[in-house]
Amino acid sequence: MGVERGTGGQRRTIKAKNRGEEDKKRGNKAEELGGTPMAAVRRIRLQLAVNLLNPYYFAIQNIAVMGTNTDSSMIQDSNGAFPGDRKITVVFVLGGPGSGKGTQCSKIVENFGFTHLSAGDLLRAEIKSGSENGTMISNMIKEGKIVPSEVTVELLKKAILESGNNKFLIDGFPRNEENRATFENVTKLEPEFILFFDCSEEEMEQRLLGRNQGRDDDNIETIRKRFRVFIESSLPVIEYYDQKGKVRKIDAMKPIDDIFEDVKAIFAVFPAKVL
Numbered sequence: 001m002g003v004e005r006g007t008g009g010q011r012r013t014i015k016a017k018n019r020g021e022e023d024k025k026r027g028n029k030a031e032e033l034g035g036t037p038m039a040a041v042r043r044i045r046l047q048l049a050v051n052l053l054n055p056y057y058f059a060i061q062n063i064a065v066m067g068t069n070t071d072s073s074m075i076q077d078s079n080g081a082f083p084g085d086r087k088i089t090v091v092f093v094l095g096g097p098g099s100g101k102g103t104q105c106s107k108i109v110e111n112f113g114f115t116h117l118s119a120g121d122l123l124r125a126e127i128k129s130g131s132e133n134g135t136m137i138s139n140m141i142k143e144g145k146i147v148p149s150e151v152t153v154e155l156l157k158k159a160i161l162e163s164g165n166n167k168f169l170i171d172g173f174p175r176n177e178e179n180r181a182t183f184e185n186v187t188k189l190e191p192e193f194i195l196f197f198d199c200s201e202e203e204m205e206q207r208l209l210g211r212n213q214g215r216d217d218d219n220i221e222t223i224r225k226r227f228r229v230f231i232e233s234s235l236p237v238i239e240y241y242d243q244k245g246k247v248r249k250i251d252a253m254k255p256i257d258d259i260f261e262d263v264k265a266i267f268a269v270f271p272a273k274v275l
C-alpha cells in the first residue's frame with residue numbers, strides 16, 4: 001500500500017528522503033525558542049542519571065522484554081514484581097491533525113476496553129501542571145512543532161506504568177522518526193498495528209476550525225504549519241510501518257459512525273469489552 005497524502009487533496013506519495021529533515025530543522029530552530037528544548041532534554045537526562053542512583057526507581061523503570069511473542073511484549077521490573085506479568089498491547093493511532101483520531105479512540109475505548117493515551121493531551125496536561133518543561137512545550141505546540149521525544153516518551157512511559165490496563169491506544173504518536181526510535185529504545189514495545197486515518201487537508205482544516213476546544217494551535221496559521229509537519233515528518237513514519245505490513249488505513253472522510261464500522265472490523269482481532 002502506498003501511503004499518500006489526503007483522499008480529496010493533491011495526492012502525492014511522500015518519499016523516505018523527507019525523513020529526518022524536520023528533525024534537523026527542529027534542531028536548528030530550537031535556539032529560536034530560547035534553546036529551551038535542548039535544555040529540557042538535558043534536564044531529563046540529568047534527572048535520569050540521579051534516578052539511576054535510586055534502587056527503587058531502577059527496579060520499576062527497568063523494563064525487560066520477556067518471551068518470544070513478537071506481536072506483544074511482557075513488561076516487568078528487574079525483580080519480576082512490578083507491574084507483574086503484564087502483556088502489553090500497543091496500537092499507534094496516526095493521521096493528520098483533525099482527521100478524527102481522538103473521536104474514534106473514544107469509541108474504541110468504549111467498545112474494546114483500551115486505555116487512550118493521547119500524546120497531545122499528555123503534553124497539554126504537562127503544561128497545566130506547571131512543569132518546568134511547560135513553557136517549552138507550550139511554545140512548540142503554538143508553533144505546530146514536535147516536542148523533543150525524551151519529553152513525550154517519558155510521559156507515555158509513566159502513563160503506561162501507572163495504568164492498570166494492558167491495552168493502549170497511543171494517539172498522535174510517533175509523529176516523527178525520533179519519536180518512533182526513542183519509544184522503541186526506551187520501552188522495547190512493538191505496536192500490534194498502526195491505525196491510519198486518511199483525510200484530505202481541506203476536510204481536516206474545516207474540522208479543526210470548527211473544533212472549538214479553545215486550543216492555541218487551532219488557528220489557520222498554526223494549522224497549516226501542522227499540515228506541513230505531518231507531511232514532512234509523520235508520513236515517513238507511516239511509510240516505515242507500511243513497509244512492515246503494519247498499517248491499517250481507514251477512509252476518514254466518511255461520517256463518524258461509518259468510520260467506526262471500519263474501525264470495528266480492524267479491532268475484531270481483540271475481544272470486545274463485556275458491557
Ligand SMILES: Nc1ncnc2c1ncn2[C@@H]1O[C@H](COP(=O)(O)OP(=O)(O)O)[C@@H](O)[C@H]1O
Nearest residue numbers: 097098099100101102103207210211254255256
Ligand atoms: N468523521 C467526521 N466527520 C466530521 N467531523 C468529524 C469527524 N470526526 C471527527 N470530527 C470532528 O472534527 C474535529 C476533529 O476531530 P478530532 O477527533 O479531535 O481529531 P484529531 O484527534 O485527529 O485531531 C472534532 O470537532 C470532531 O468532532
Ligand SMILES: Nc1ccn([C@@H]2O[C@H](COP(=O)(O)OP(=O)(O)O)[C@@H](O)[C@H]2O)c(=O)n1
Nearest residue numbers: 097098119120141144145146147172173175
Ligand atoms: N507526539 C507528539 C504529539 C503531539 N505533539 C504536539 O502537540 C500538538 C497537538 O497534537 P495533538 O495530537 O493533540 O492534535 P492534532 O494535531 O492531531 O489535532 C502537535 O502539533 C505538537 O506540537 C508533539 O509534539 N508530539
